[in-house]
Amino acid sequence: MTPRRQATTAPRTWDDPALSRFSPLPRILCFDDFDRGLCGWGGLIGNYEGSLDTLLPEFRDLRAPMLSNLSMWDTGTVGGVDGTYAMKLATRPQAGSLSVGIKRLTWRYAGRIQIEAFFTFKPEAVALELLETDVRAFGFGIDLQVSDRAAGPAERVMPHLRYLNALDGRPQEKWQFKRAVEPLRDIGGSGKTRSHFHLAPTGWEDVPGGDQRLCYNEIATKHNWYYVQIGFDLATMSFTTVRCNDRVFDTSGIAAMRFAAMPNLWCMFNPFMFVEADRGTRAFLYVDSVLISAELDS
Amino acid sequence: MTRLSHTAVVERNARWSGAFATEPYEAAWASEAIFFVRTLDPAPVSAQTSARVQISPDGMHWCDDGTVVPLPAEAGLAFCRVRHFGGWLRLVGEVGAGEARRVIVYLVLKE
Numbered sequence: 001m002t003p004r005r006q007a008t009t010a011p012r013t014w015d016d017p018a019l020s021r022f023s024p025l026p027r028i029l030c031f032d033d034f035d036r037g038l039c040g041w042g043g044l045i046g047n048y049e050g051s052l053d054t055l056l057p058e059f060r061d062l063r064a065p066m067l068s069n070l071s072m073w074d075t076g077t078v079g080g081v082d083g084t085y086a087m088k089l090a091t092r093p094q095a096g097s098l099s100v101g102i103k104r105l106t107w108r109y110a111g112r113i114q115i116e117a118f119f120t121f122k123p124e125a126v127a128l129e130l131l132e133t134d135v136r137a138f139g140f141g142i143d144l145q146v147s148d149r150a151a152g153p154a155e156r157v158m159p160h161l162r163y164l165n166a167l168d169g170r171p172q173e174k175w176q177f178k179r180a181v182e183p184l185r186d187i188g189g190s191g192k193t194r195s196h197f198h199l200a201p202t203g204w205e206d207v208p209g210g211d212q213r214l215c216y217n218e219i220a221t222k223h224n225w226y227y228v229q230i231g232f233d234l235a236t237m238s239f240t241t242v243r244c245n246d247r248v249f250d251t252s253g254i255a256a257m258r259f260a261a262m263p264n265l266w267c268m269f270n271p272f273m274f275v276e277a278d279r280g281t282r283a284f285l286y287v288d289s290v291l292i293s294a295e296l297d298s
Numbered sequence: 299m300t301r302l303s304h305t306a307v308v309e310r311n312a313r314w315s316g317a318f319a320t321e322p323y324e325a326a327w328a329s330e331a332i333f334f335v336r337t338l339d340p341a342p343v344s345a346q347t348s349a350r351v352q353i354s355p356d357g358m359h360w361c362d363d364g365t366v367v368p369l370p371a372e373a374g375l376a377f378c379r380v381r382h383f384g385g386w387l388r389l390v391g392e393v394g395a396g397e398a399r400r401v402i403v404y405l406v407l408k409e
Contacts, residue, residue, distance in 0.1 A: 036302075037302045037304070038304060043307065045310075052310065052311040053311070055311075060310070060311065061310070061312075063321065064306060064307060066306060066323055066324045066325075067304070067324060067325075067326075067327050068324045068326075069324070069326045069327075069385070071326070071355070071356065071357075071385050072356065073355070073356035073358060073359075084327075085327060088324060090321070090322070092321060124357070124358065125358075126358060
């Protein structure tokens with residue numbers, strides 16, 4: 001669905017040029033412009049107990065974020081949307097390698113929340129070729145848990161979305177979600193620690209009408225920035241908005257992972273982003289800026 | 299204004315044997331860096347080696363910066379300081395034949 005032309009009444013964010021490209025909910029929780037550093041976005045590690053060897057194998061080598069000025073071998077520095085730096089997630093040069101950036105918050109009101117970002121993705125420009133199928137996927141998710149005094153079921157909820165760009169060298173170009181819960185495995189011997197690899201390649205489902213061709217551009221060193229908006233309602237634990245550029249997807253057919261709450265995660269609110277390589281080329285996700293906003297509490 | 303700083307864990311519980319190279323890390327915003335290499339137990343029995351700092355204009359083509367981290371045979375922490383490195387940093391080296399070492403590598407950057 002393509003959004004209809006919007007009214008021209010100036011929203012309040014137009015007072016600030018850096019905010020005017022976003023459409024936030026009334027309360028801005030974080031405005032992470034990566035010209036100011038990584039703003040609390042760090043690497044993801046699985047749970048361990050006693051030894052790092054107890055990490056689930058898939059969690060052992062998730063590559064952590066860095067600050068990039070997008071310097072290319074042929075044209076020099078690309079920079080960000082309105083500055084020099086972006087957060088960069090970079091995989092190893094091997095199929096299935098993942099890089100994840102995560103920010104760890106808690107929520108204070110069980111209403112609507114929204115994450116907006118300007119991002120772009122590319123493989124490492126290792127050959128004078130298009131390389132457009134070397135990035136398998138990039139995606140966005142939130143790790144949530146209800147309040148310790150929630151009226152409803154005590155749940156941990158994890159909305160996951162990814163853009164599946166290619167698989168085994170074949171173009172896919174579609175948005176997917178994941179509600180399938182990976183097996184929870186005990187870690188160590190205390191009985192206190194468990195882990196599940198929620199970014200596993202299994203269980204992804206197509207977003208209805210979720211095919212979308214993006215502006216990859218014509219060589220691996222040209223970057224065009226995209227806009228994504230993801231809305232989620234903490235009261236109903238359901239998606240309210242999924243939008244990328246001109247496409248607004250129907251959220252009625254998509255759902256989050258839901259499973260029993262964990263003992264130490266009440267009111268957790270951890271947005272995360274990731275990128276995955278499809279072949280032996282490093283896959284890069286660059287994020288210029290992120291705006292996290294929320295509905296006002298009463 | 300407070301100076302920007304960041305500690306990146308570029309290797310975590312990684313096993314080095316033979317030739318090794320850390321993943322490229324972008325650091326154009328920083329003016330100084332320290333590589334810390336923490337060798338974990340069990341330490342290599344006889345291997346004393348070193349890792350070389352490399353710099354790059356594009357993250358793909360590399361040359362030695364001239365700075366070296368000595369890596370003693372016993373478990374523990376080693377480091378080197380780097381300045382004026384441009385856009386990318388990594389560590390490369392080689393562990394002797396038949397030897398291996400398990401490491402955590404930190405890259406500590408400051409504006």
